[in-house]
Ligand code: AMP
Ligand code: MG
């Protein structure tokens with residue numbers, strides 16, 4: 001019994017009532033593809049209350065049948081309210097002043113991101129939805145977003161778009177919070193993304209607080225949850241409309 005409990009704590013066994021899949025993804029995943037996002041934003045050591053502005057905007061497309069990352073989007077973003085990065089921000093994220101100076105403003109970044117989304121939608125036959133049952137067909141694969149916590153889409157992008165009066169793409173109104181999913185599935189509170197991976201015997205690959213590396217590692221963690229039999233579901237929705245077709249969204253933001 002104690003061994004079982006320890007194994008469960010280490011993520012080697014699943015919580016009671018759920019069968020382990022033996023390393024293969026469980027059938028019945030709602031989403032054929034997931035887009036994992038992890039933003040980096042302006043920050044200061046003193047933690048004074050200033051609205052964070054996104055400085056790195058990465059996204060990776062995970063195939064939930066194979067565990068492969070099939071495409072990536074990545075851009076650095078110029079902060080405009082506080083254009084000079086703090087030393088603390090560069091130390092934390094590894095992002096330099098030159099990288100953001102050569103980046104694009106957030107409205108352009110969102111426009112480029114939506115072009116990538118539309119390309120993926122065409123190439124992979126993806127539909128964006130929070131409720132797969134009604135839309136998924138053998139030809140079309142359902143897709144949604146995944147983040148570690150609700151901060152990226154529920155706080156950072158949400159309030160930056162409000163402050164700057166930018167139109168936030170509607171597809172970014174719902175997502176899977178992988179931290180909440182992890183907590184519920186393994187019945188334990190993870191110590192950050194790297195702690196969550198470590199508890200499962202997975203080493204964080206690359207640099208923590210690099211948006212792209214954080215996204216790739218979050219995708220690896222999502223894949224592990226899938227392999228352990230977790231059926232990933234949308235955990236947060238900011239609006240009442242449940243189905244989105246990107247082709248019907250305007251590109252101009
Ligand atoms: P993360 O995805 O954990 O790298 O964090 C996303 C953003 O949250 C960072 O780019 C920072 O703006 C902010 N952040 C993360 N950790 C800290 C910290 N220890 N102090 C201040 N801001 C932080
Ligand atoms: Mg993050």
Ligand code: MG
Nearest residue numbers: 038209211214
């Ligand atoms: Mg990060």
